[in-house]
Amino acid sequence: MSGASEKTLQRAGIIDYQAIYLHPGHHVGYFPGSQPIHIKLIFSKTDGKILGVQAFGQAGVARRVDVISMAMQLNGTVYDLEESELCYAPQFGAAKDPINMAGMIAGNNLREDLPLADWNQLQTNEQQIIDVRSPAEFSSGHIPGAVNIPLEEMRQRIEELSPDKEVWLICGVGQRAYYAFRLLFQSGYKAKILSGGMQTYLAKYKN
Incomplete structure (x- = not known):
């Protein structure tokens, strides 16, 4: 986990946020041993600023949380995650990394191309x-x-x-x-x- 949780935001009186969930593999599916990473990304509905991330899984979790944590320190947005250039090799990731996927889902939601239920x-x-x-x-x-x-x-x-x-x-x-x-x-x-x-x-x- 890095950044704020929903409970932390609510205690601070911040309600203008959205949370998305995704469960991608930690590397490409055709390479043996792919394990799911369960990710919750919290961001501002106003400008897409990343507010927090939670993730768990058996492999590749720390790397993704570290990248998103650094993006938060730089006041990054979900749009930055969409366009992130990350190291790729089939045994370690995918051409569209879970970080990119999280950014795409969040970005599409903010652009109203992907309306998400609460x-x-x-x-x-x-x-x-x-x-x-x-x-x-x-x-x-x-x-x-x-x-x-x-x-x-x-x-x-x-x-x-x-x-x-x-x-x-x-x-x-x-x-x-x-x-x-x-x-x-x-x-x-x-x-x-x-x-x-x-x-x-x-x-x-x-x-």
Whole structure:
């Protein structure tokens, strides 16, 4: 961990922030032994300034936290993380490092290209939660109250959604939810993505 946590910001009366979650591998997936890094990045909604980072995993964690910590010391923003040039070798990282991915998710959120739902409002029942994973994945565990509409069926079943209620999308880690978001957005629905997918849900509510 480096920088502020959400609790620290709230105690200081700072509420204009956003948190994102991601779970990338510590190096490329085709190279044996890739381990997930679970990252939470906190940044200002106003200008993207990095406020804090938390991460855990079995490999590659300290390196990523150190880089983001240095960016914070230099008053860096999530846009700086997007464009960071980092050391690359298949056994140590990826062409798009987890640091770049965190910056891209946060930057796209601030540019409103990737609207993210607030995990802290999950229990309000003011939204319809749609799980776009496969039926087998859904049956292995899901958010209470979620409805399973697999991504490949979304176009055919889109009329099952209420146009008067915001749609919150979830999948395993976020990629399929993003594809579903693009489809719903183009069809006139108001939709958001639960950042980090079921991996975030399990970490926040089940562990």
